[in-house]
Amino acid sequence: MRNPIVDQNFLLHSNVAETLYHEYASKMPIIDYHCHIEAQEIAENRIFKNLTQIWLEGDHYKWRAMRANGISEDYITGKATDWEKFQKWAETVPYTMRNPLYHWTHLELKKPFGIEDILNKHSAKDIYNTASQKLSSGELSVENILKSFNVQKICTTNDPIDALKWHQHIVQSNMELQVSMAWRPDRAMDVRDPKEFNSYIERLEEISSNSISSYSDYLEVLKSRHNYFHERGCRLADHGLEFPFPVDTTTEQEISAIFSKIRLGKNLSEGDQQKMMSSLLYEFSIWNFEKGWVQQYHVGAFRDVNKKGVRIIGKACGFDSIADFNYATSMGIFLNRLEECNKLTKTIIYNLNPKDNEMVATMMGNFQDGSVPGKMQYGSGWWFLDQKDGIEKQINTLSNQGLLSRFIGMLTDSRSFLSYSRHDYFRRILCNIIGNDVENGELPNDMKFLGRMVQDISYNNANDYFDF
Structure with a gap:
């Protein structure tokens, strides 16, 4: 039985929306600036x-x-x-x-x-x-799938200990597709489990050929990995935050003592965990600025909630949900701290709890500085919010509180090569929203300008924003 729903005008409910999508948005290439695809599968052109x-x-x-x-x-x-x-x-x-x-x-x-x-x-x-x-x-094959979706650039997500050999393989191949990476040091910040943290440090010591006995050693090795990524084309950082933004200005002596404690295998108090994670995130954000990277903050996931499920099946297997904590004050203090020392780089913030939509969008407006169009980005609907209702709310919030026309658009945030249809899904929703406004007499029927606008959001803005 043929599907009567997903036809050529799926989600397009006006003539204007149809024109915007078919004549403008649908033709644009895709830049997937955040995903969890494995570079190895691209390099090997997996079948x-x-x-x-x-x-x-x-x-x-x-x-x-x-x-x-x-x-x-x-x-x-x-x-x-x-x-x-x-x-x-x-x-x-x-x-x-x-x-x-x-x-x-x-x-x-x-x-x-x-x-x-x-x-x-x-x-x-x-x-x-x-x-x-x-x-x-x-x-x-993987390469042919990506061509069918008109994917031009992909940015994978990689831990600091990744050798990035598959990215180098792609660079040395004849593949037209550009594949870069984002430096994601979440595991380097996770000090909740001393055994896992020390195991991670051992792997970091091995890949860097350096011993780590102090906090300063740890920063030095992580900085060398940051440099390593940069030398191989990395221009983005990505941080998953399961805690409010840091506000502590803890002394180096205090952090060094906390680090020594966990290196001895001792459990840290929640306060010490927060101090350690806060100190590391601040250092990473400074490095991101120094290299001219874009930094992304994903805020609000409550991960591995079903402990039994995680034990039996594993992490990242569908046992996560939306967290509920307040971080407006801490986010403002953190971003202001970076701004005060002139170290705030281009930044994208994604919230997972929809209650935070307007808060995050208005916070971005506080730190626009006129240096770059859309320097501070209110990120697209993420994870549980990358569906029609979540996308519409994100677009409407950004429209009300910022400049939709400067938005860098959609991403897949996926491990699947078939998820590029989500860009099409997003573009249809975007065109329908604008089309409805025109039909309702709320926007001028200027197809040249509006067509350019949806092309910018679909591709051009991201192409200008990212340096990869």
């Missing part, structure tokens, strides 16, 4: 054996939906065959109506596979066979 491998491996959005639908973990992350896992996903899809997964699923089938049928238990076998044949034959 997936079947639809399950590319669609269900590592996709905790789908895993959460399957669990909610009463599907056994055997068919999600367990030992069931790839076909059996796909079959259970197909049975779940009809129950995802009004969840963004329903739209994403059918957008991803349409492009790049050219499949326009509705996925359910009856159509599952034909869809699985058709898509899997295109994948396994190499017709839709």
Whole structure:
């Protein structure tokens, strides 16, 4: 049965919206400046054996939906065959109506596979066979998938201990695609578990060929890794914050004592944990400025909530949710501290709790300095908010509190090569919002200006903003 929903005018509810999308937005290349794709899979031009491998491996959005639908973990992350896992996903899809997964699923089938049928238990076998044949034959290898979506630039997310060898492999290849990386030192900041933290330091010592016995040693080695990333083309930093922005101006002596304590395997108090993480984030932000990097702060995830699930299945497997803490004061103090010493680089802040939309958007306005259009960016709808309602709210908030026309647009934040349909999804929503305003007489019907505006948001602004 053909899908009557995801047609060429999906989400476009006016003639203006259709024109903006088809004649302007849809033609623009994609810059994915934040994702969790593995550079190795790009470098090796991975060929997936079947639809399950590319669609269900590592996709905790789908895993959460399957669990909610009463599907056994055997068919999600367990030992069931790839076909059996796909079959259970197909049975779940009809129950995802009004969840963004329903739209994403059918957008991803349409492009790049050219499949326009509705996925359910009856159509599952034909869809699985058709898509899997295109994948396994190499017709839709990683490189060909990216070309089909018109992806021009990708920025992966990498830990400081990453050797970045696959990025170098891509640079030395003939691939037209540009692949850079973002320096994400979350594990280097996580001092909640002394055993894990010291294990991380051991790996850092190994890759840097330096011993780390003091806090100053630790900073020196991390700075060398920051330099290492820069030399290999890194121009972005990325920080996942599960705590309010730092306000402490702790002395070096105090931080050194805290560091020594954890190196001895001792648990830190919550206060000492906060001081250590705060000190490190401030240092990292200074380094980001010194190298002219863009820094991204992802704020508000409550990770690994289901401890039993994490123990049995692992981290980043769908056991996270939206956190609820207040950070307006601390964020303002932190950004002002950087601004006072002239060390505030281009910054993007993403909030996960929608209650913080207006707060974050207005905070960005406090630190625009006229040096760069949109220097301080209110980031796109992230994680649980990258669906239609969340995207619309983010666009409307930015429109009300800043300059939508200077927005750097969408990203995938995904581990899947099929998630590039989310850029199309975003562009359709953007064009529909603007189209509705024109139809309602709230914006002029100036297609030349509005067309350029949606092209800027879709691609041009990001291309100008990032140096990679």
